Amino acid sequence: MAEPSDLPCDADGMCMVCKQKALESDTITCKTCVTPWHATCLTAPPKALVDVAQWDCPDCSGVSQPAAKPAADAGGLVEKIRAIESDASLTDQEKAKRRQQLLGGAGGGGTDEQKQRTNEGGGVLEILGDKFNCSICMQLLERPVSTPCGHNFCLKCFQKWVGQQQKKTCAICRKAIPPKMAMEPRINSVMVMAIRMAKLSQSGFSVGTLKVHHFIHNQDRPDKAFTTERAQKSGKANACSGKIFVTIPLDFFGPITAENDPGRNLGVMVGETWEDRMECRQWGAHFPHVAGISGQSDHGAQSVALSGGYEDDEDCGDWFLYTGSGGRDLSGNKRTAKNQSFDQKFTKQNEALRVSCREGYPVRVVRSHKEKRSSYAPQAGVRYDGIYRIEKCWRKAGIQGFKVCRYLFVRCDNEPAPWTSDNQGDRPRPPPNVPELKHATDTTERKGSPAWDYDEEKGQWTWKKPPPESRRTPGDGDVGKISKKRKLPSRNGYVKEKLLKEFMCLICRKVMVLPLTTPCAHNFCKACLEGAFAGQSFVKQRTCEGRRTLRAQKNVMKCPSCTNDLSDFLQNPQVNRELMNVIESLQKEEEALEAKDAEEVVDSESDDESNRDKATEGNIPAENDEKVVVDDSAAH
DNA sequence: GGGCCCGCAGGG
DNA sequence: CCCTGCGGGCCC
Numbered sequence: 001m002a003e004p005s006d007l008p009c010d011a012d013g014m015c016m017v018c019k020q021k022a023l024e025s026d027t028i029t030c031k032t033c034v035t036p037w038h039a040t041c042l043t044a045p046p047k048a049l050v051d052v053a054q055w056d057c058p059d060c061s062g063v064s065q066p067a068a069k070p071a072a073d074a075g076g077l078v079e080k081i082r083a084i085e086s087d088a089s090l091t092d093q094e095k096a097k098r099r100q101q102l103l104g105g106a107g108g109g110g111t112d113e114q115k116q117r118t119n120e121g122g123g124v125l126e127i128l129g130d131k132f133n134c135s136i137c138m139q140l141l142e143r144p145v146s147t148p149c150g151h152n153f154c155l156k157c158f159q160k161w162v163g164q165q166q167k168k169t170c171a172i173c174r175k176a177i178p179p180k181m182a183m184e185p186r187i188n189s190v191m192v193m194a195i196r197m198a199k200l201s202q203s204g205f206s207v208g209t210l211k212v213h214h215f216i217h218n219q220d221r222p223d224k225a226f227t228t229e230r231a232q233k234s235g236k237a238n239a240c241s242g243k244i245f246v247t248i249p250l251d252f253f254g255p256i257t258a259e260n261d262p263g264r265n266l267g268v269m270v271g272e273t274w275e276d277r278m279e280c281r282q283w284g285a286h287f288p289h290v291a292g293i294s295g296q297s298d299h300g301a302q303s304v305a306l307s308g309g310y311e312d313d314e315d316c317g318d319w320f321l322y323t324g325s326g327g328r329d330l331s332g333n334k335r336t337a338k339n340q341s342f343d344q345k346f347t348k349q350n351e352a353l354r355v356s357c358r359e360g361y362p363v364r365v366v367r368s369h370k371e372k373r374s375s376y377a378p379q380a381g382v383r384y385d386g387i388y389r390i391e392k393c394w395r396k397a398g399i400q401g402f403k404v405c406r407y408l409f410v411r412c413d414n415e416p417a418p419w420t421s422d423n424q425g426d427r428p429r430p431p432p433n434v435p436e437l438k439h440a441t442d443t444t445e446r447k448g449s450p451a452w453d454y455d456e457e458k459g460q461w462t463w464k465k466p467p468p469e470s471r472r473t474p475g476d477g478d479v480g481k482i483s484k485k486r487k488l489p490s491r492n493g494y495v496k497e498k499l500l501k502e503f504m505c506l507i508c509r510k511v512m513v514l515p516l517t518t519p520c521a522h523n524f525c526k527a528c529l530e531g532a533f534a535g536q537s538f539v540k541q542r543t544c545e546g547r548r549t550l551r552a553q554k555n556v557m558k559c560p561s562c563t564n565d566l567s568d569f570l571q572n573p574q575v576n577r578e579l580m581n582v583i584e585s586l587q588k589e590e591e592a593l594e595a596k597d598a599e600e601v602v603d604s605e606s607d608d609e610s611n612r613d614k615a616t617e618g619n620i621p622a623e624n625d626e627k628v629v630v631d632d633s634a635a636h
Numbered sequence: 637g638g639g640c641c642c643g644c645a646g647g648g
Numbered sequence: 649c650c651c652t653g654c655g656g657g658c659c660c
Binding site: 026163276278289290291292293304305306307308309313323325326328331333335336348349370372440600 | 654
């Protein structure tokens with residue numbers, strides 16, 4: 001890292017040192033990472049104009065960051081990039097190509113070499129060595145986002161890079177970046193898991209020890225849904241949400257652990273994802289199926305949902321600013337509304353959140369894919385992101401002018417967040433700087449010590465005071481009937497299962513081959529995604545017969561996971577090679593383990609293999625599991 | 637993609 | 649009992 005006194009300009013061209021908009025004439029750009037810096041605020045600005053063109057920022061010059069560089073290899077990479085950049089005989093395109101080859105992007109020559117390297121026993125370790133580094137900051141990818149051209153960057157680096165470019169292009173290959181992705185990059189959670197697995201495997205741990213994300217399907221949708229005719233007709237829209245699978249009361253605080261999950265004996269894990277709010281409710285992470293806050297004004301708030309319902313929300317992942325409820329005109333039988341028409345007050349759910357703030361209670365947080373403005377939202381469905389604490393709350397004038405209640409949430413969970421490539425949970429972190437606090441009124445902070453806090457001895461977050469006693473009866477129980485008990489798969493089956501769960505193509509339901517990352521951050525096999533649109537591809541380019549045809553064609557090219565328009569992406573989709581390399585390496589490791597197991601267990605012959613496959617299969621939802629089953633007897 | 641409108645759960 | 653609500657399917 002650079003010295004604290006040396007900071008670049010942010011995405012808006014604002015100098016992070018003097019907090020002023022840096023004049024263009026005062027801005028110099030690093031030749032390695034292309035970040036703009038405010039020259040007048042640098043401790044050691046370049047002396048002559050000649051130096052400006054060849055200038056390296058404090059982050060890239062290596063002088064002020066001795067420990068941060070992972071390996072000599074990466075350092076050499078910087079040297080090579082510099083050599084390419086300063087070669088006057090090359091055009092920009094050629095430079096891009098060279099750099100691309102160097103960084104292991106597409107480019108024929110590099111591929112064989114890479115493959116050979118991964119084959120030669122270095123395995124995932126080799127990949128970590130130089131393939132997993134963001135080519136902007138040269139550090140291990142953190143909060144990775146993937147471009148349609150198949151390249152990966154840290155979220156922050158990507159935003160920095162895109163922010164200071166007129167024409168949005170990839171930092172490696174200069175291919176255009178779709179405006180939507182430039183505006184709202186979303187973290188590629190499959191890449192996150194790939195990095196975590198690679199790290200584990202590098203440090204000698206089995207991937208099997210990793211807690212993986214789940215996508216819960218609708219297997220046992222409810223006992224008492226669809227009570228009216230209209231509700232039956234329109235499917236889930238008006239259905240009640242059905243049976244609760246966990247044995248917690250509605251006012252239960254904190255993480256949902258294995259003892260409250262008799263069906264699976266797992267508890268609700270960070271990263272677990274459900275199709276919608278109804279399903280999320282069934283697993284107890286957040287009970288209200290419309291409201292964003294679960295809580296009681298005289299007791300506290302247990303959970304919140306971030307779904308983009310309030311434009312004042314600001315999401316930075318590990319912390320975020322949440323807006324209270326109310327202040328809207330819901331006349332005309334509406335459930336939500338965009339426009340505010342009066343001030344919010346600290347009453348009802350808003351007061352419940354304030355109680356949780358004062359007491360330092362743990363608050364469960366779920367994020368919905370509907371939150372479009374956040375990079376941390378899941379690509380689909382509703383995801384449990386773990387425990388946060390409300391460090392402060394206040395009121396201020398909202399974007400629409402009326403007062404809103406505001407809450408500063410800071411993450412404090414023992415499991416890593418779904419966006420970090422780190423394998424560890426949170427450590428206490430200093431409170432973030434919140435500029436709007438200057439205009440805050442009615443500010444409340446925690447009084448006394450928090451109920452949920454970090455225990456230095458145990459090295460984890462835990463209740464420091466007894467949790468508030470429930471005043472409600474537990475959920476309707478009868479949970480045992482819902483999920484079948486399953487036996488624990490064998491060691492390799494377990495690893496295999498995790499690889500499949502994390503890297504499954506949602507079209508062929510197998511581990512991805514030649515993975516593509518769409519601009520909407522979904523991952524599929526190249527062949528599967530292209531196959532899904534076979535015969536329809538590229539018509540858009542050829543025909544110029546009129547808008548109707550064009551529109552009709554466009555409508556068909558939708559992402560199978562989220563209906564995002566993929567027609568541009570599909571014209572030239574590029575494999576995410578970094579992702580591919582890890583998947584292949586992990587699979588190879590798994591195969592090697594399996595072969596070893598087979599050698600060790602000579603006596604248990606052929607049925608061993610088939611059993612293992614069954615165990616794996618049983619945990620992957622079959623396609624028709626999603627079908628909603630209406631229980632006739634329950635409707636009467 | 638935006639507006640409409642509904643059932644439903646839970647707070648008070 | 650009434651009020652509220654960061655859903656969700658459908659229709660355009």
